[in-house]
Amino acid sequence: xxxxITSRDVARLAGVSQATVSRVLHGSAGIAPxxxxxVLAVVEQTGYQPNAAAISMRTRRTGTVGVVVGRVTxxxxxxxxxxxGAELEPHGLRLILWDATTGPGExxxxxxxxxxxxxxxxFTTATASSPALQHAIDRRAPIVLVNRVVEGQPCxxxxxxxxxxxxxxxxxxxxxxxxxxxxxxxxxxASTAAARSTGFTDEAADLxxxxxxxxxxxxxxxxxxxxxxxxxxxxxxxxxPTAVFAVNDLSGFGALDAARAAGIxxxxxxxxxxxxxxxxxxxxxxxxxxxRQPIPEMVRIAVELLLARIAAPTRPPVHHRxxxxxxxxxxxAHAPVRA
Amino acid sequence: xxxxITSRDVARLAGVSQATVSRVLHGSAGIAPxxxxxVLAVVEQTGYQPNAAAISMRTRRTGTVGVVVGRVTxxxxxxxxxxxGAELEPHGLRLILWDATTGPGExxxxxxxxxxxxxxxxFTTATASSPALQHAIDRRAPIVLVNRVVEGQPCxxxxxxxxxxxxxxxxxxxxxxxxxxxxxxxxxxASTAAARSTGFTDEAADLxxxxxxxxxxxxxxxxxxxxxxxxxxxxxxxxxPTAVFAVNDLSGFGALDAARAAGIxxxxxxxxxxxxxxxxxxxxxxxxxxxRQPIPEMVRIAVELLLARIAAPTRPPVHHRxxxxxxxxxxxAHAPVRA
Numbered sequence: 001x002x003x004x005i006t007s008r009d010v011a012r013l014a015g016v017s018q019a020t021v022s023r024v025l026h027g028s029a030g031i032a033p034x035x036x037x038x039v040l041a042v043v044e045q046t047g048y049q050p051n052a053a054a055i056s057m058r059t060r061r062t063g064t065v066g067v068v069v070g071r072v073t074x075x076x077x078x079x080x081x082x083x084x085g086a087e088l089e090p091h092g093l094r095l096i097l098w099d100a101t102t103g104p105g106e107x108x109x110x111x112x113x114x115x116x117x118x119x120x121x122x123f124t125t126a127t128a129s130s131p132a133l134q135h136a137i138d139r140r141a142p143i144v145l146v147n148r149v150v151e152g153q154p155c156x157x158x159x160x161x162x163x164x165x166x167x168x169x170x171x172x173x174x175x176x177x178x179x180x181x182x183x184x185x186x187x188x189x190a191s192t193a194a195a196r197s198t199g200f201t202d203e204a205a206d207l208x209x210x211x212x213x214x215x216x217x218x219x220x221x222x223x224x225x226x227x228x229x230x231x232x233x234x235x236x237x238x239x240x241p242t243a244v245f246a247v248n249d250l251s252g253f254g255a256l257d258a259a260r261a262a263g264i265x266x267x268x269x270x271x272x273x274x275x276x277x278x279x280x281x282x283x284x285x286x287x288x289x290x291x292r293q294p295i296p297e298m299v300r301i302a303v304e305l306l307l308a309r310i311a312a313p314t315r316p317p318v319h320h321r322x323x324x325x326x327x328x329x330x331x332x333a334h335a336p337v338r339a
Numbered sequence: 340x341x342x343x344i345t346s347r348d349v350a351r352l353a354g355v356s357q358a359t360v361s362r363v364l365h366g367s368a369g370i371a372p373x374x375x376x377x378v379l380a381v382v383e384q385t386g387y388q389p390n391a392a393a394i395s396m397r398t399r400r401t402g403t404v405g406v407v408v409g410r411v412t413x414x415x416x417x418x419x420x421x422x423x424g425a426e427l428e429p430h431g432l433r434l435i436l437w438d439a440t441t442g443p444g445e446x447x448x449x450x451x452x453x454x455x456x457x458x459x460x461x462f463t464t465a466t467a468s469s470p471a472l473q474h475a476i477d478r479r480a481p482i483v484l485v486n487r488v489v490e491g492q493p494c495x496x497x498x499x500x501x502x503x504x505x506x507x508x509x510x511x512x513x514x515x516x517x518x519x520x521x522x523x524x525x526x527x528x529a530s531t532a533a534a535r536s537t538g539f540t541d542e543a544a545d546l547x548x549x550x551x552x553x554x555x556x557x558x559x560x561x562x563x564x565x566x567x568x569x570x571x572x573x574x575x576x577x578x579x580p581t582a583v584f585a586v587n588d589l590s591g592f593g594a595l596d597a598a599r600a601a602g603i604x605x606x607x608x609x610x611x612x613x614x615x616x617x618x619x620x621x622x623x624x625x626x627x628x629x630x631r632q633p634i635p636e637m638v639r640i641a642v643e644l645l646l647a648r649i650a651a652p653t654r655p656p657v658h659h660r661x662x663x664x665x666x667x668x669x670x671x672a673h674a675p676v677r678a
Contacts, residue, residue, distance in 0.1 A: 064456075071421070072417040072420050072421055073414065073417045075414065078414075078416075081436070082410070082438065085437075085438050094435055094437075096403070096435050096436075097436045108433060117433075223622065227623075253622070253624070257622055257624055279562075283596055284566075284597075284600045285599065285624040285625065
């Protein structure tokens, strides 16, 4: 920073060498007591703080953790960031943010790994083909995957029981008499969308629910995508579904908005279920039944794993999978989930 | 990072000193050509990249910009972050994020300034009493205030025409026949809330609108706060307002949700206007008339000012104030704004 005091300034003002300043600040032996008090007095007067770069050179730790997130305008990611900030703070760690969908994204994360700008990486948008994931693993950089996971990769991973929970959502529809169902999915590169789609589709087939391929549409995890998907289901020229599962809340909100615009009554004529339980799902405008991802708990475990990995780089990787519960609201008429 | 190649490794493998490695990589004169090619061959083979800390020691630049935001679960801030990421990327700058409302917040920003972990600070939650603002100014650290500003402070600032636009919102209500109006405000420490409240209140008085003190409530910029504020207006035991101005969109969404829960028809029985024009304001669930803050433009100018400040620390500070337009939607019956 302009005007900041450097160790050179301290050395000049104390009339000693920079090496002496450094030795005083490190508590090295062999410094004359008079010299030591003169240096410390100057440090006190000037408010000198050792440069972060100097600390980092010395300790080989940056005190900074990188996080790669999806588009931050998807409310799921701010909730992850909120939880991550709260978990990192007691450890005195800072957070560098990269948005994987805009700007430099993964490229910046790779550069940060190579230049040792970060002590570790929290990765929330991993896919099997993520360059930053491969790079971190090749370089043996501490990394933890949260939410999206890549089976078989030798790194720590935390997700929730996406496939099982999606199966339970299909059963929930069947239990309450629905016959024609629809699904708003997203890129199968994302383990979350793949597992939720597979679970719902398989269970729907097992239970004899009708899931027409014209009622399975990609909503791109977005509000506009979810809205367009439901509009296309309603315009498909066949009987529309009476219950729709959206693989994340944001596309579920889009589906609710499409229903609202088309004059379709939720829940009387259509049930909608999302996934995540973002804060907005409980707002009066949506009252969306959804699968609650335990975001604070997932993030807490991820930070624990990352710190353990930084401390012990060769520890065998683990994969934590947390349970999800279905939170019932107005979008499914508050109908109970059977055990 | 564990396993990463250091300049010490390069020196050892090339059979030279670390100082020689450094001189080769800086293109210093006086290195024997044979030595130079041996060092470069080792650099090539090992994939060595100079440590960020070493680069930072040398250049006294970190390539990192800090940003202090309000709670990231308020959708205004993700839109700021989104725009900021897009602006910083072409300059090769990284973004360190601090949430002023949870975790270390401003304290971390102060520490980063002192330890020169960042080249500059983008501050979106400044108040007259912000410790980080005072600290940055005292230390002559490059800082730019965006959205919230503090009059009279010697630093670059960017905001929009909050007071004028709030005046126009009061006129808009009067032009369409409203007599009893309400306001959902927020902490007057925030320049945004203060200017919007003042503009609306003054113009309402000038126009003879009735703004009962029981219809002026603090919504804390939050959804739950906006919802509780409208509930209290409806329960105040006096005739409720027919038009309410919320000083940000999020508290406006809360007001719309309170109306929905109470069976108050918007816009027939109640108009609601927000401020910001976040993406969600245009969603079918809300269709909120609101003042559009030109977020991408505000952020673009802020980054320009910050880069200019880093390059020329003593340049006189400037204050950019951008216009806001009122975007008309269903929550005010699409009634036009008069010129």
